[in-house]
Amino acid sequence: MAASMRFCRRSVFIALRAVTRSSPRPESDYPRPQARLRLAGWSWSPAKAIHLSPSSSAAAAPLKIQMPALSPTMEEGNLVKWLKREGEEVAAGDALCEIETDKAVVIMESNEDGVLAKILVQEGSRAVRLGTLIALMVSEGEDWKQVEVPAEEPVTPPTPASAPSTTATAPPAASVLKPLRLSPAARHILDTHGLDPRLATPTGPKGVITKEDALNLLNRGGIAPPSAPAPAPPVQSPAPPSLPVQSDPHGRPTFPPVSVPGKPPAPGSFTEIPASGVRRVIAQRLSESKGSIPHSYAAVDCEISQVLKLRKQLAEENVKVSVNDFIIKAVAVSLREMPEVNVSWSAEGPRALGSIHISMAVATPRGLITPIIRDAADKGLAQIAGDTRVRDETCARALAQKARDGKLLPEEYQGGSFSVSNLGMLGISEFRAVINPPQACILAVGGSRTELSVSPEDPGRLRTRQLLTVTLSSDGRAVDDEMASRFLQTFRSNLERPQRMSLSA
Numbered sequence: 001m002a003a004s005m006r007f008c009r010r011s012v013f014i015a016l017r018a019v020t021r022s023s024p025r026p027e028s029d030y031p032r033p034q035a036r037l038r039l040a041g042w043s044w045s046p047a048k049a050i051h052l053s054p055s056s057s058a059a060a061a062p063l064k065i066q067m068p069a070l071s072p073t074m075e076e077g078n079l080v081k082w083l084k085r086e087g088e089e090v091a092a093g094d095a096l097c098e099i100e101t102d103k104a105v106v107i108m109e110s111n112e113d114g115v116l117a118k119i120l121v122q123e124g125s126r127a128v129r130l131g132t133l134i135a136l137m138v139s140e141g142e143d144w145k146q147v148e149v150p151a152e153e154p155v156t157p158p159t160p161a162s163a164p165s166t167t168a169t170a171p172p173a174a175s176v177l178k179p180l181r182l183s184p185a186a187r188h189i190l191d192t193h194g195l196d197p198r199l200a201t202p203t204g205p206k207g208v209i210t211k212e213d214a215l216n217l218l219n220r221g222g223i224a225p226p227s228a229p230a231p232a233p234p235v236q237s238p239a240p241p242s243l244p245v246q247s248d249p250h251g252r253p254t255f256p257p258v259s260v261p262g263k264p265p266a267p268g269s270f271t272e273i274p275a276s277g278v279r280r281v282i283a284q285r286l287s288e289s290k291g292s293i294p295h296s297y298a299a300v301d302c303e304i305s306q307v308l309k310l311r312k313q314l315a316e317e318n319v320k321v322s323v324n325d326f327i328i329k330a331v332a333v334s335l336r337e338m339p340e341v342n343v344s345w346s347a348e349g350p351r352a353l354g355s356i357h358i359s360m361a362v363a364t365p366r367g368l369i370t371p372i373i374r375d376a377a378d379k380g381l382a383q384i385a386g387d388t389r390v391r392d393e394t395c396a397r398a399l400a401q402k403a404r405d406g407k408l409l410p411e412e413y414q415g416g417s418f419s420v421s422n423l424g425m426l427g428i429s430e431f432r433a434v435i436n437p438p439q440a441c442i443l444a445v446g447g448s449r450t451e452l453s454v455s456p457e458d459p460g461r462l463r464t465r466q467l468l469t470v471t472l473s474s475d476g477r478a479v480d481d482e483m484a485s486r487f488l489q490t491f492r493s494n495l496e497r498p499q500r501m502s503l504s505a
Helices: 002-021 033-039 046-050 173-177 184-193 211-219 277-292 305-316 323-337 381-393 398-404 481-496
Strands: 063-066 076-082 095-100 105-109 114-119 133-138 295-303 343-346 349-352 358-360 362-364 367-369 418-422 441-454 462-475
Touching (some): 076 277, 095 133, 184 211, 277 367, 295 481, 305 323, 305 481, 323 358, 323 418, 323 441, 462 481
Antiparallel strands (some): 076 095, 095 105, 343 349, 441 462
Protein backbone atom coordinates (compact mmCIF):
# COMPACT_ATOMS: atom_id res chain seq x y z
CA MET A 1 0.00 0.00 0.00
CA ALA A 2 2.72 2.46 1.00
CA ALA A 3 4.81 1.39 -2.02
CA SER A 4 1.97 2.15 -4.44
CA MET A 5 1.49 5.63 -2.94
CA ARG A 6 5.22 6.39 -3.34
CA PHE A 7 5.04 5.22 -6.96
CA CYS A 8 2.10 7.57 -7.74
CA ARG A 9 3.87 10.51 -6.09
CA ARG A 10 7.02 9.89 -8.16
CA SER A 11 4.94 9.74 -11.35
CA VAL A 12 3.43 13.17 -10.60
CA PHE A 13 6.86 14.77 -10.04
CA ILE A 14 8.14 13.34 -13.32
CA ALA A 15 5.16 14.78 -15.19
CA LEU A 16 5.72 18.23 -13.68
CA ARG A 17 9.41 18.23 -14.71
CA ALA A 18 8.40 17.37 -18.26
CA VAL A 19 6.05 20.34 -18.39
CA THR A 20 8.60 22.84 -17.08
CA ARG A 21 11.33 21.57 -19.48
CA SER A 22 9.11 22.03 -22.54
CA SER A 23 9.92 25.03 -24.71
CA PRO A 24 8.17 28.06 -23.26
CA ARG A 25 5.79 30.09 -25.39
CA PRO A 26 7.24 33.46 -26.46
CA GLU A 27 6.16 36.31 -24.25
CA SER A 28 5.02 38.31 -27.27
CA ASP A 29 2.35 35.68 -27.98
CA TYR A 30 0.53 36.53 -24.76
CA PRO A 31 -1.74 39.55 -24.59
CA ARG A 32 -0.22 42.24 -22.43
CA PRO A 33 -2.86 43.70 -20.11
CA GLN A 34 -0.61 46.69 -19.45
CA ALA A 35 -1.01 47.93 -23.05
CA ARG A 36 -4.74 47.33 -23.10
CA LEU A 37 -5.25 49.32 -19.92
CA ARG A 38 -3.10 52.21 -21.03
CA LEU A 39 -5.28 52.66 -24.11
CA ALA A 40 -8.18 53.31 -21.80
CA GLY A 41 -6.23 55.77 -19.66
CA TRP A 42 -5.46 53.35 -16.81
CA SER A 43 -2.19 52.45 -15.12
CA TRP A 44 -1.19 48.80 -14.66
CA SER A 45 -1.82 47.00 -11.39
CA PRO A 46 -2.44 43.30 -10.65
CA ALA A 47 -5.83 44.04 -9.16
CA LYS A 48 -7.01 45.72 -12.38
CA ALA A 49 -5.77 42.83 -14.50
CA ILE A 50 -7.99 40.46 -12.55
CA HIS A 51 -11.14 42.39 -13.57
CA LEU A 52 -10.13 42.91 -17.20
CA SER A 53 -12.49 41.46 -19.78
CA PRO A 54 -12.92 41.96 -23.52
CA SER A 55 -16.41 43.36 -23.04
CA SER A 56 -15.13 46.13 -20.76
CA SER A 57 -12.75 47.54 -23.38
CA ALA A 58 -15.02 47.14 -26.40
CA ALA A 59 -16.90 50.46 -25.97
CA ALA A 60 -16.34 53.53 -23.83
CA ALA A 61 -18.70 53.99 -20.91
CA PRO A 62 -20.51 57.31 -21.52
CA LEU A 63 -21.17 60.14 -19.08
CA LYS A 64 -24.73 61.31 -19.67
CA ILE A 65 -25.54 65.01 -20.13
CA GLN A 66 -29.24 65.74 -19.62
CA MET A 67 -31.38 68.83 -20.01
CA PRO A 68 -31.10 70.54 -16.60
CA ALA A 69 -33.57 72.67 -14.68
CA LEU A 70 -31.97 76.11 -14.93
CA SER A 71 -34.86 78.00 -13.30
CA PRO A 72 -37.51 77.08 -10.70
CA THR A 73 -40.36 77.29 -13.22
CA MET A 74 -38.59 75.62 -16.13
CA GLU A 75 -40.34 72.58 -17.63
CA GLU A 76 -38.65 72.49 -21.03
CA GLY A 77 -35.92 74.38 -22.83
CA ASN A 78 -34.63 75.25 -26.28
CA LEU A 79 -31.08 74.31 -27.22
CA VAL A 80 -29.80 77.48 -28.85
CA LYS A 81 -26.15 76.72 -29.61
CA TRP A 82 -23.43 74.18 -28.85
CA LEU A 83 -20.20 75.80 -27.67
CA LYS A 84 -18.22 72.54 -27.91
CA ARG A 85 -17.94 70.11 -30.81
CA GLU A 86 -17.68 66.34 -30.87
CA GLY A 87 -14.15 65.22 -30.03
CA GLU A 88 -13.21 68.39 -28.12
CA GLU A 89 -11.79 68.11 -24.63
CA VAL A 90 -13.97 69.52 -21.86
CA ALA A 91 -12.82 70.60 -18.41
CA ALA A 92 -15.05 71.08 -15.39
CA GLY A 93 -16.52 74.57 -15.58
CA ASP A 94 -16.24 74.89 -19.37
CA ALA A 95 -19.27 76.22 -21.24
CA LEU A 96 -21.01 73.41 -23.11
CA CYS A 97 -24.05 75.01 -24.72
CA GLU A 98 -26.57 77.82 -24.56
CA ILE A 99 -30.06 76.88 -23.38
CA GLU A 100 -33.11 79.13 -23.60
CA THR A 101 -35.14 78.72 -20.43
CA ASP A 102 -38.51 80.23 -19.58
CA LYS A 103 -36.67 83.39 -18.47
CA ALA A 104 -33.49 83.88 -20.48
CA VAL A 105 -30.67 82.20 -22.38
CA VAL A 106 -28.34 80.53 -19.87
CA ILE A 107 -24.94 78.98 -20.49
CA MET A 108 -24.73 75.37 -19.30
CA GLU A 109 -21.36 74.43 -17.81
CA SER A 110 -19.76 71.00 -17.53
CA ASN A 111 -19.42 69.30 -14.16
CA GLU A 112 -16.88 66.71 -15.33
CA ASP A 113 -13.57 66.47 -17.16
CA GLY A 114 -13.55 64.46 -20.37
CA VAL A 115 -14.25 64.55 -24.08
CA LEU A 116 -17.56 65.46 -25.75
CA ALA A 117 -18.26 62.24 -27.62
CA LYS A 118 -21.77 62.51 -29.07
CA ILE A 119 -24.30 65.32 -29.51
CA LEU A 120 -27.81 63.84 -29.42
CA VAL A 121 -29.90 67.04 -29.53
CA GLN A 122 -28.88 69.43 -32.27
CA GLU A 123 -28.81 73.22 -32.24
CA GLY A 124 -32.17 74.89 -32.68
CA SER A 125 -34.13 72.06 -31.04
CA ARG A 126 -37.16 73.42 -29.22
CA ALA A 127 -39.31 72.19 -26.33
CA VAL A 128 -36.73 69.73 -24.99
CA ARG A 129 -38.19 68.28 -21.80
CA LEU A 130 -36.24 68.24 -18.55
CA GLY A 131 -34.10 65.13 -18.12
CA THR A 132 -33.82 64.48 -21.85
CA LEU A 133 -30.43 63.08 -22.86
CA ILE A 134 -28.78 65.78 -24.99
CA ALA A 135 -25.15 64.61 -25.23
CA LEU A 136 -22.60 62.02 -24.11
CA MET A 137 -19.09 62.45 -22.73
CA VAL A 138 -16.29 59.96 -22.08
CA SER A 139 -13.42 60.08 -19.64
CA GLU A 140 -10.04 61.36 -20.68
CA GLY A 141 -8.03 58.78 -22.60
CA GLU A 142 -11.04 56.79 -23.79
CA ASP A 143 -11.88 56.49 -27.46
CA TRP A 144 -14.76 58.93 -27.91
CA LYS A 145 -15.59 57.51 -31.34
CA GLN A 146 -16.48 54.17 -29.75
CA VAL A 147 -18.99 55.64 -27.29
CA GLU A 148 -22.04 53.48 -26.73
CA VAL A 149 -25.29 55.39 -27.19
CA PRO A 150 -27.88 54.09 -24.70
CA ALA A 151 -31.21 52.99 -26.10
CA GLU A 152 -34.26 55.15 -25.54
CA GLU A 153 -36.39 54.08 -22.62
CA PRO A 154 -39.98 53.34 -23.64
CA VAL A 155 -42.68 55.53 -22.18
CA THR A 156 -44.85 53.42 -19.90
CA PRO A 157 -48.45 54.64 -19.64
CA PRO A 158 -49.76 55.23 -16.11
CA THR A 159 -51.73 52.40 -14.55
CA PRO A 160 -55.41 53.35 -14.33
CA ALA A 161 -56.97 53.43 -10.89
CA SER A 162 -60.08 51.63 -12.07
CA ALA A 163 -61.13 49.53 -15.02
CA PRO A 164 -61.88 51.58 -18.13
CA SER A 165 -65.43 51.91 -19.34
CA THR A 166 -66.69 50.06 -22.37
CA THR A 167 -66.64 53.24 -24.47
CA ALA A 168 -62.95 53.99 -23.77
CA THR A 169 -60.48 53.29 -26.54
CA ALA A 170 -56.94 52.08 -25.95
CA PRO A 171 -54.19 54.40 -27.23
CA PRO A 172 -52.25 53.31 -30.29
CA ALA A 173 -49.31 51.04 -29.53
CA ALA A 174 -46.87 53.24 -31.48
CA SER A 175 -47.43 56.21 -29.18
CA VAL A 176 -46.73 54.04 -26.13
CA LEU A 177 -43.37 52.76 -27.34
CA LYS A 178 -41.79 56.13 -28.06
CA PRO A 179 -41.95 59.60 -26.47
CA LEU A 180 -44.68 61.90 -27.68
CA ARG A 181 -43.72 64.99 -29.68
CA LEU A 182 -46.24 67.83 -29.72
CA SER A 183 -46.22 71.26 -31.28
CA PRO A 184 -46.89 74.16 -28.87
CA ALA A 185 -50.33 74.80 -30.38
CA ALA A 186 -51.28 71.12 -30.09
CA ARG A 187 -50.04 70.97 -26.49
CA HIS A 188 -52.15 74.01 -25.60
CA ILE A 189 -55.31 72.56 -27.18
CA LEU A 190 -54.88 69.16 -25.52
CA ASP A 191 -54.07 70.65 -22.10
CA THR A 192 -56.99 73.09 -22.29
CA HIS A 193 -59.56 70.38 -23.08
CA GLY A 194 -57.95 67.66 -20.95
CA LEU A 195 -57.38 65.26 -23.85
CA ASP A 196 -54.92 62.36 -23.87
CA PRO A 197 -52.25 63.11 -26.51
CA ARG A 198 -51.69 59.37 -27.02
CA LEU A 199 -55.11 59.17 -28.66
CA ALA A 200 -54.13 61.60 -31.42
CA THR A 201 -52.85 60.42 -34.79
CA PRO A 202 -49.60 62.31 -35.56
CA THR A 203 -49.24 63.56 -39.12
CA GLY A 204 -46.36 66.00 -38.70
CA PRO A 205 -42.72 65.39 -39.61
CA LYS A 206 -40.98 62.75 -37.48
CA GLY A 207 -44.23 61.89 -35.74
CA VAL A 208 -45.04 65.35 -34.37
CA ILE A 209 -48.64 65.88 -33.27
CA THR A 210 -49.70 69.09 -35.02
CA LYS A 211 -52.45 71.57 -34.30
CA GLU A 212 -54.68 69.90 -36.90
CA ASP A 213 -54.19 66.50 -35.22
CA ALA A 214 -55.28 67.97 -31.89
CA LEU A 215 -58.35 69.59 -33.49
CA ASN A 216 -59.28 66.29 -35.15
CA LEU A 217 -59.06 64.54 -31.78
CA LEU A 218 -61.21 67.27 -30.25
CA ASN A 219 -63.83 66.84 -32.97
CA ARG A 220 -63.92 63.10 -32.28
CA GLY A 221 -64.65 63.77 -28.63
CA GLY A 222 -61.28 62.54 -27.42
CA ILE A 223 -61.64 59.04 -28.91
CA ALA A 224 -58.98 57.37 -31.06
CA PRO A 225 -59.98 56.70 -34.68
CA PRO A 226 -61.33 53.16 -35.14
CA SER A 227 -59.49 50.78 -37.45
CA ALA A 228 -61.71 50.90 -40.51
CA PRO A 229 -61.88 47.94 -42.95
CA ALA A 230 -60.65 48.24 -46.49
CA PRO A 231 -62.90 50.61 -48.43
CA ALA A 232 -65.17 49.16 -51.08
CA PRO A 233 -64.75 50.29 -54.69
CA PRO A 234 -66.60 53.56 -55.24
CA VAL A 235 -69.92 53.47 -57.03
CA GLN A 236 -70.16 55.79 -59.98
CA SER A 237 -72.85 58.35 -59.34
CA PRO A 238 -73.61 61.73 -60.78
CA ALA A 239 -71.77 64.55 -59.05
CA PRO A 240 -74.00 66.66 -56.82
CA PRO A 241 -74.50 70.26 -57.76
CA SER A 242 -71.94 72.61 -56.23
CA LEU A 243 -73.23 74.50 -53.21
CA PRO A 244 -72.09 77.97 -52.17
CA VAL A 245 -69.61 78.14 -49.29
CA GLN A 246 -71.37 78.94 -46.05
CA SER A 247 -70.36 82.18 -44.40
CA ASP A 248 -71.49 84.28 -41.49
CA PRO A 249 -73.87 87.28 -41.92
CA HIS A 250 -70.89 89.65 -42.16
CA GLY A 251 -69.47 87.95 -45.23
CA ARG A 252 -66.46 86.37 -43.54
CA PRO A 253 -65.58 82.73 -44.33
CA THR A 254 -66.38 80.13 -41.70
CA PHE A 255 -62.86 78.68 -41.84
CA PRO A 256 -60.05 81.11 -42.75
CA PRO A 257 -58.11 79.96 -45.82
CA VAL A 258 -54.38 79.41 -45.57
CA SER A 259 -52.25 82.23 -46.97
CA VAL A 260 -50.04 81.32 -49.97
CA PRO A 261 -46.53 82.82 -50.14
CA GLY A 262 -46.07 85.19 -53.07
CA LYS A 263 -49.79 85.88 -53.45
CA PRO A 264 -51.94 88.55 -51.81
CA PRO A 265 -53.56 87.16 -48.69
CA ALA A 266 -57.17 86.09 -48.96
CA PRO A 267 -59.75 87.71 -46.68
CA GLY A 268 -59.62 86.10 -43.28
CA SER A 269 -56.22 84.47 -43.75
CA PHE A 270 -53.59 84.57 -41.03
CA THR A 271 -49.96 83.72 -40.42
CA GLU A 272 -48.89 81.93 -37.26
CA ILE A 273 -45.98 83.60 -35.48
CA PRO A 274 -43.78 81.16 -33.54
CA ALA A 275 -43.57 82.19 -29.89
CA SER A 276 -40.28 82.03 -28.04
CA GLY A 277 -39.96 80.07 -24.83
CA VAL A 278 -39.94 83.31 -22.83
CA ARG A 279 -43.16 84.51 -24.48
CA ARG A 280 -44.89 81.18 -23.87
CA VAL A 281 -43.93 81.17 -20.20
CA ILE A 282 -45.03 84.78 -19.77
CA ALA A 283 -48.40 83.92 -21.30
CA GLN A 284 -48.72 80.85 -19.10
CA ARG A 285 -47.82 82.69 -15.89
CA LEU A 286 -50.10 85.62 -16.70
CA SER A 287 -53.00 83.23 -17.30
CA GLU A 288 -52.25 81.38 -14.06
CA SER A 289 -51.97 84.66 -12.16
CA LYS A 290 -55.27 86.06 -13.38
CA GLY A 291 -57.02 82.72 -13.07
CA SER A 292 -55.82 81.68 -9.61
CA ILE A 293 -55.04 84.93 -7.75
CA PRO A 294 -57.93 87.15 -6.56
CA HIS A 295 -56.66 90.56 -7.68
CA SER A 296 -57.69 93.63 -5.70
CA TYR A 297 -56.96 97.13 -6.93
CA ALA A 298 -56.52 100.44 -5.13
CA ALA A 299 -55.26 103.73 -6.58
CA VAL A 300 -54.04 106.99 -5.08
CA ASP A 301 -52.69 110.32 -6.41
CA CYS A 302 -49.29 111.40 -5.08
CA GLU A 303 -47.87 114.91 -5.27
CA ILE A 304 -44.25 114.86 -6.37
CA SER A 305 -43.43 118.58 -6.20
CA GLN A 306 -40.98 117.99 -3.33
CA VAL A 307 -39.46 115.04 -5.19
CA LEU A 308 -38.77 117.19 -8.25
CA LYS A 309 -37.35 119.97 -6.07
CA LEU A 310 -34.99 117.60 -4.21
CA ARG A 311 -34.00 115.93 -7.47
CA LYS A 312 -32.95 119.32 -8.86
CA GLN A 313 -30.87 120.04 -5.76
CA LEU A 314 -29.13 116.67 -5.99
CA ALA A 315 -28.38 117.24 -9.68
CA GLU A 316 -26.50 120.42 -8.71
CA GLU A 317 -24.34 118.20 -6.47
CA ASN A 318 -23.72 115.76 -9.35
CA VAL A 319 -25.99 113.13 -7.78
CA LYS A 320 -28.23 111.95 -10.62
CA VAL A 321 -31.43 110.23 -9.51
CA SER A 322 -34.73 109.72 -11.32
CA VAL A 323 -38.31 109.84 -10.13
CA ASN A 324 -38.39 106.05 -10.42
CA ASP A 325 -35.50 105.86 -7.91
CA PHE A 326 -37.61 107.84 -5.40
CA ILE A 327 -40.55 105.49 -6.02
CA ILE A 328 -38.43 102.37 -5.44
CA LYS A 329 -37.01 103.85 -2.24
CA ALA A 330 -40.49 104.89 -1.03
CA VAL A 331 -41.82 101.36 -1.67
CA ALA A 332 -38.91 99.78 0.22
CA VAL A 333 -39.26 102.11 3.21
CA SER A 334 -43.02 101.53 3.29
CA LEU A 335 -42.49 97.76 3.30
CA ARG A 336 -40.10 98.12 6.22
CA GLU A 337 -42.72 100.13 8.10
CA MET A 338 -45.45 97.61 7.18
CA PRO A 339 -43.79 94.16 7.10
CA GLU A 340 -47.20 92.47 6.91
CA VAL A 341 -47.35 93.52 3.24
CA ASN A 342 -43.92 92.06 2.45
CA VAL A 343 -45.30 88.52 2.07
CA SER A 344 -45.73 85.81 -0.54
CA TRP A 345 -48.45 83.21 -0.95
CA SER A 346 -47.87 79.45 -0.83
CA ALA A 347 -50.03 76.35 -0.55
CA GLU A 348 -49.81 76.59 3.25
CA GLY A 349 -50.74 80.27 3.34
CA PRO A 350 -48.91 83.61 3.49
CA ARG A 351 -45.19 83.66 4.24
CA ALA A 352 -43.47 86.66 5.83
CA LEU A 353 -40.31 87.57 3.93
CA GLY A 354 -37.20 88.66 5.80
CA SER A 355 -35.64 90.66 2.95
CA ILE A 356 -36.96 93.57 0.88
CA HIS A 357 -35.99 92.92 -2.74
CA ILE A 358 -37.73 95.18 -5.27
CA SER A 359 -38.34 93.74 -8.73
CA MET A 360 -38.25 96.44 -11.41
CA ALA A 361 -40.12 95.53 -14.60
CA VAL A 362 -38.09 96.17 -17.77
CA ALA A 363 -39.44 95.60 -21.30
CA THR A 364 -37.14 93.82 -23.76
CA PRO A 365 -37.74 92.52 -27.30
CA ARG A 366 -37.90 89.00 -25.84
CA GLY A 367 -40.56 89.96 -23.29
CA LEU A 368 -40.85 91.45 -19.83
CA ILE A 369 -38.11 90.71 -17.31
CA THR A 370 -37.67 91.97 -13.75
CA PRO A 371 -34.13 92.76 -12.55
CA ILE A 372 -33.98 92.97 -8.77
CA ILE A 373 -32.64 95.72 -6.52
CA ARG A 374 -31.76 93.75 -3.41
CA ASP A 375 -32.10 95.13 0.12
CA ALA A 376 -33.52 98.37 -1.28
CA ALA A 377 -34.65 99.57 2.16
CA ASP A 378 -31.04 99.54 3.39
CA LYS A 379 -29.72 101.53 0.41
CA GLY A 380 -29.69 105.24 -0.12
CA LEU A 381 -31.07 106.99 -3.17
CA ALA A 382 -27.61 107.28 -4.70
CA GLN A 383 -27.05 103.52 -4.40
CA ILE A 384 -30.47 102.71 -5.82
CA ALA A 385 -29.84 105.12 -8.68
CA GLY A 386 -26.56 103.39 -9.44
CA ASP A 387 -28.21 99.98 -9.46
CA THR A 388 -31.02 101.30 -11.62
CA ARG A 389 -28.69 102.87 -14.16
CA VAL A 390 -26.85 99.58 -14.56
CA ARG A 391 -30.13 97.79 -15.35
CA ASP A 392 -32.12 100.51 -17.08
CA GLU A 393 -30.40 103.70 -18.27
CA THR A 394 -27.25 102.23 -19.86
CA CYS A 395 -29.32 100.48 -22.50
CA ALA A 396 -26.41 99.99 -24.90
CA ARG A 397 -24.06 98.54 -22.29
CA ALA A 398 -23.74 96.26 -19.29
CA LEU A 399 -26.73 94.36 -17.99
CA ALA A 400 -29.36 96.22 -20.00
CA GLN A 401 -27.82 94.90 -23.20
CA LYS A 402 -27.50 91.54 -21.49
CA ALA A 403 -31.22 91.65 -20.72
CA ARG A 404 -32.06 92.38 -24.37
CA ASP A 405 -30.01 89.41 -25.43
CA GLY A 406 -31.76 87.27 -22.82
CA LYS A 407 -28.55 86.54 -20.94
CA LEU A 408 -29.27 87.86 -17.45
CA LEU A 409 -28.07 85.51 -14.75
CA PRO A 410 -30.84 83.78 -12.76
CA GLU A 411 -29.81 85.47 -9.50
CA GLU A 412 -30.34 88.86 -11.17
CA TYR A 413 -34.05 88.35 -11.83
CA GLN A 414 -35.22 85.74 -9.29
CA GLY A 415 -36.18 86.20 -5.66
CA GLY A 416 -38.01 89.53 -5.58
CA SER A 417 -40.57 90.27 -2.88
CA PHE A 418 -42.44 93.25 -4.41
CA SER A 419 -42.67 94.50 -8.01
CA VAL A 420 -42.78 98.01 -9.48
CA SER A 421 -43.88 98.63 -13.08
CA ASN A 422 -43.53 102.17 -14.44
CA LEU A 423 -45.08 103.15 -17.78
CA GLY A 424 -45.11 106.88 -17.11
CA MET A 425 -42.28 107.52 -19.57
CA LEU A 426 -44.52 106.09 -22.33
CA GLY A 427 -47.28 108.61 -21.67
CA ILE A 428 -49.57 106.22 -19.76
CA SER A 429 -51.53 108.07 -17.09
CA GLU A 430 -52.54 105.00 -15.08
CA PHE A 431 -52.92 101.22 -15.51
CA ARG A 432 -53.35 97.98 -13.59
CA ALA A 433 -50.53 95.45 -13.49
CA VAL A 434 -50.79 91.68 -13.10
CA ILE A 435 -49.26 90.18 -9.96
CA ASN A 436 -46.07 88.20 -10.44
CA PRO A 437 -46.52 85.04 -8.31
CA PRO A 438 -45.53 84.07 -5.69
CA GLN A 439 -45.35 87.79 -4.84
CA ALA A 440 -48.44 89.35 -3.29
CA CYS A 441 -48.28 92.89 -4.69
CA ILE A 442 -47.21 94.97 -7.67
CA LEU A 443 -47.33 98.76 -7.94
CA ALA A 444 -48.25 100.27 -11.33
CA VAL A 445 -46.90 103.82 -11.79
CA GLY A 446 -48.32 106.23 -14.35
CA GLY A 447 -46.94 109.48 -15.74
CA SER A 448 -46.88 112.82 -13.93
CA ARG A 449 -49.30 115.60 -14.81
CA THR A 450 -49.88 119.23 -13.82
CA GLU A 451 -53.14 120.23 -12.16
CA LEU A 452 -54.55 123.46 -10.79
CA SER A 453 -56.24 123.33 -7.41
CA VAL A 454 -57.48 125.71 -4.76
CA SER A 455 -54.85 126.61 -2.19
CA PRO A 456 -55.81 125.35 1.28
CA GLU A 457 -54.22 128.42 2.90
CA ASP A 458 -56.01 130.95 0.67
CA PRO A 459 -59.25 129.71 -0.92
CA GLY A 460 -59.14 132.60 -3.36
CA ARG A 461 -55.87 131.51 -4.93
CA LEU A 462 -54.98 128.66 -7.27
CA ARG A 463 -51.86 126.59 -7.02
CA THR A 464 -50.05 124.23 -9.40
CA ARG A 465 -49.53 120.63 -8.36
CA GLN A 466 -47.47 117.84 -9.93
CA LEU A 467 -49.38 114.60 -9.50
CA LEU A 468 -48.93 110.99 -10.54
CA THR A 469 -51.29 108.08 -10.04
CA VAL A 470 -50.14 104.76 -8.62
CA THR A 471 -52.31 101.63 -8.60
CA LEU A 472 -51.62 98.74 -6.24
CA SER A 473 -52.60 95.24 -7.36
CA SER A 474 -52.68 92.98 -4.31
CA ASP A 475 -53.44 89.32 -3.64
CA GLY A 476 -56.64 89.36 -1.64
CA ARG A 477 -55.65 86.12 0.13
CA ALA A 478 -52.55 87.68 1.70
CA VAL A 479 -53.20 91.46 1.63
CA ASP A 480 -56.78 92.55 2.19
CA ASP A 481 -58.26 95.87 1.03
CA GLU A 482 -57.79 97.64 4.39
CA MET A 483 -54.11 96.65 4.53
CA ALA A 484 -53.59 97.72 0.92
CA SER A 485 -55.18 101.11 1.64
CA ARG A 486 -52.91 101.70 4.64
CA PHE A 487 -49.88 100.74 2.58
CA LEU A 488 -50.79 103.30 -0.11
CA GLN A 489 -51.20 105.99 2.55
CA THR A 490 -47.77 105.14 3.95
CA PHE A 491 -46.26 105.13 0.47
CA ARG A 492 -47.77 108.51 -0.38
CA SER A 493 -46.52 110.00 2.87
CA ASN A 494 -42.98 108.79 2.19
CA LEU A 495 -42.99 109.93 -1.45
CA GLU A 496 -44.41 113.38 -0.72
CA ARG A 497 -41.81 113.91 2.02
CA PRO A 498 -38.61 112.66 0.37
CA GLN A 499 -36.48 114.18 3.14
CA ARG A 500 -37.52 111.21 5.27
CA MET A 501 -35.61 108.96 2.88
CA SER A 502 -31.92 109.71 3.42
CA LEU A 503 -29.24 109.28 0.80
CA SER A 504 -27.61 106.53 2.84
CA ALA A 505 -29.04 103.55 4.64
